[in-house]
Amino acid sequence: DTAVSQTPKYLVTQMGNDKSIKCEQNLGHDTMYWYKQDSKKFLKIMFSYNNKELIINETVPNRFSPKSPDKAHLNLHINSLELGDSAVYFCASSFPGSNEQFFGPGTRLTVL
């Protein structure tokens, strides 16, 4: 009964490929987020969706495209992967109007 789950946990791929990371939450939250954690553990928000609508879009290359098929899912698609995209990507969710976020276990992306 994982609250926020992500697949895959590890992803190793070549430069130039296109890949997706999936996130699902079973907490009934309306708001979902994607964060990127670099090799120095620095965490930065990338996107936020509220009830399938994009509400936060930080300065992220347009190779990254989030997609929310319903409010329980927020997937992250990355085109033309680059070495600098190697990081751990975390999904999170929260109730609207709540500032407490629940995080998934992370997806470690390695671009070779």
Place this chain on the structure above:
Amino acid sequence: GDSVTQMEGPVTLSEEAFLTINCTYTATGYPSLFWYVQYPGEGLQLLLKATKADDKGSNKGFEATYRKETTSFHLEKGSVQVSDSAVYFCALDNDYKLSFGAGTTVTVRA
């Protein structure tokens, strides 16, 4: 813009030692403040939070007090255990967007 500055690590302590991790922030308005913890190989978990000045958040023996006059939210624990080894992140929430500090890696030795 909003920002969080926290003490650089890594921090290595012996069991039962006192832990302090300093955190200061810059923000407009009145943000909520948080400490998140990331255990090895896991996602972040909320450790404690405070939503207004002079509030004290506490959980699992950890405490932090929201100090508006010094714009600080320092994390403390009186007696750490090996199981407290983790990365600790200070964060602020302004308009439902979390801004994190750089994280402090804490290692507790038996």
